[in-house]
Amino acid sequence: MNFDELGLIKPILDALKAQGYEQPTPIQEKAIPSILQGRDLLGSAQTGTGKTAAFAIPILQNLSSAKEPHRNQIKALILTPTRELAIQIEENFQDYGKHLKLRSLVVFGGVKQHAQEQQLKRGVDILIATPGRLLDFISQGIVKLHHLEIFVLDEADRMLDMGFVHDVKKILKLIPAKRQNLFFSATMPKEIAKLASEILINPVRVEVAPVSSTADTIQQSIYFVDNNNKTDLLIHLLEDPKFDQVLVFSRTKHGADKIVKKLYQSNISAEAIHGNKSQNARQNALSNFKSKRTRILVATDIAARGIDIDELKYVVNYELSDVSETYVHRIGRTGRAGSEGTSFSFVDALDLANLRNTEKLIGKKIPVVTDHPFHTDNLVEQKRDSNNKPFTPRPRTNGQRSEKTKNKSNFYRKK
Incomplete structure (x- = not known):
């Protein structure tokens, strides 16, 4: 299948051609038609499968084709956990939408807000944001989401890992109830699955390259x-x-x-x-x-x-x-x-x-390279306990002590 078989408009097809895109990846082929139809979508896909284009391309087309575009009011919000990923997504929107009259902007913390604030005041159609900076702008009245039509939650499991789920829930209470929702996560722990069920309405489910698989290439x-x-x-x-x-x-x-x-x-x-x-x-x-x-x-x-x-x-x-x-x-x-x-x-x-x-x-053994000057066959033999039994290695704990160790330390401290 080629991109022109997905019903995309010429400005987007021209932009994709300029980027060297020839055929859609599996997630793009499955997701783009459903998103163009306005359906909610639950995508299980990891970075590297082409998922950013899978939602960016149809969002650009739907917003550019709107009968009443309401230019420069935030109509699509993409929420993502890290600054680097937010910047990457915004770059993709710029690439795919370079022939369209839509403005996109990325906002994130860790930098002074003035430049981002000035761009917001000039008007934005598509906003890519990290949770903390977005909530700051909302609380200051700089960002208003009354006209939001599309909400994307990207890397939802990473949001959970980084402690952003509560911020996401705050944001969900501040956006219009009537909207299209796109939800992407590489894994589906219980809390993320519950959040997805609260956000999505009769979603299309797309699963590509689960997190347990590595590319054959x-x-x-x-x-x-x-x-x-x-x-x-x-x-x-x-x-x-x-x-x-x-x-x-x-x-x-x-x-x-x-x-x-x-x-x-x-x-x-x-x-x-x-x-x-x-x-x-x-x-x-x-x-x-x-x-x-x-x-x-x-x-x-x-x-x-x-x-x-x-x-x-x-x-x-x-x-x-x-x-x-x-x-x-x-x-x-x-x-x-x-x-x-x-x-x-x-x-x-x-x-x-x-x-x-x-x-x-x-589900596979990774080949071992022995042809190098620092190879050792004796990793387990290097450490033995007091009975001269082989040491069984445990995962590192990033410096965190076990409860047993903490209790022992507290005991001696009291003494």
Whole structure:
């Protein structure tokens, strides 16, 4: 199927052609006709499946075709959890709607509000926002949503993870009851499923690439390595000039900065992107990486949501996450839209339990690469208990102590 078979208007088809789009992805093919008809939609899809275009394209067409357009009043609201993802979505709206007389704007926290406020006062048709900044603007009377016709909740499960669900519920009480609702989430925990049932009316259900699946176009591999050799292994891999653009995932903000510092000392250009960086610093780092002025981008998971780089070929998991689904999200930054990609995961003794859980989730064993100078076969043997029994690794806890440890500490403190 081609895009012109979906009933799209010529200005949008021309814009898609200019972007190099030829055929819709599965979620676009399934979602666009239903959204054009004004139906509510529940989409189970992860980043990299083309879901932004799946809702942006029909929203642009429906708003541009309205008999009474009411120009420059907010008629579509896209709510998303992170600044990077919000910016990416707005860029897509600009690309697909460049031949249409519709204004889109992105608003988010972490920067001064004056510039965003001035643009809002000039009038906006489509608003892409993070929850906190949107509620700030609403409370100040800067944003009014009386004319809203379409509401999109994107990355709903990430909203839950980041504690934004209560903010979402506040916003839902402030928008017109009569509207079209589009709801996207990679996973459906109970709270998200309940929220979807409260928002959607007789929705069309579209499920594409569930979070437990990895793209067949991504070549995955594991490197067993001692923790203190991980940076040296990364530098060793980067000696190959083919790795000209690599996204590295770190578990922590401090860890990301530490990796960048060591790469810089080895004359490898790298920048970090995480929550402690200012918005301008994050955007500059992302821009430098996209343009290949910076070779390596080191990111934490939350900051990496919304990083969408055309033809990114390499992703490195410096550590595995305790949340197995995160592995799928991470490596999904490569191998997008049918292109080929490669992921490397560095596994030390404390990563073994996470590796087992990840392989169980994706339903496959990830091949192990042994042909490198830092390979070790003795991760489990390195740690033994007092009875000389093999140590069973447990997932890292991000510094959180168990209740047993806390109680023991409190006992001795009282003594």
